[in-house]
Amino acid sequence: MAWVNDILTTDFPIPEMNTEVAYVYAQMTSVPSLRYMWTVQRRERGTRMGHDLMIASVAITHCMPILTGNVRDYLKIHQLFPLPGVYQPMESRWHVPAETDCFLPRLDEIEDCHDDELLPTM
Numbered sequence: 572m573a574w575v576n577d578i579l580t581t582d583f584p585i586p587e588m589n590t591e592v593a594y595v596y597a598q599m600t601s602v603p604s605l606r607y608m609w610t611v612q613r614r615e616r617g618t619r620m621g622h623d624l625m626i627a628s629v630a631i632t633h634c635m636p637i638l639t640g641n642v643r644d645y646l647k648i649h650q651l652f653p654l655p656g657v658y659q660p661m662e663s664r665w666h667v668p669a670e671t672d673c674f675l676p677r678l679d680e681i682e683d684c685h686d687d688e689l690l691p692t693m
Contacts, residue, residue, distance in 0.1 A: 586633040596628040636669045
């Protein structure tokens with residue numbers, strides 16, 4: 572988890588988990604069509620932890636776009652809870668245009684960037 576330590580030692584903004592975020596998250600978890608994002612599904616092998624809804628709640632509350640390698644769930648969330656932007660860095664593409672101007676480098680233009688270093692693995 573060295574990449575987490577790298578982020579924590581920079582001036583990367585870390586938005587606060589506050590009561591407003593909790594309220595937005597609670598609204599999301601009350602929507603039946605989003606239930607699969609935060610509950611155990613009987614036919615699935617693994618348990619979903621609901622991180623996409625939590626990340627979306629933080630993004631909405633703090634008006635911060637989301638950068639993700641997997642936009643599918645965020646586009647579903649966006650249909651019900653408008654997100655302030657969803658960017659897929661591997662494609663260098665905004666799937667939901669950002670509400671504010673953001674500079675995002677194209678991953679294919681970053682020197683010394685190897686495919687196995689793009690995203691952390693678990």
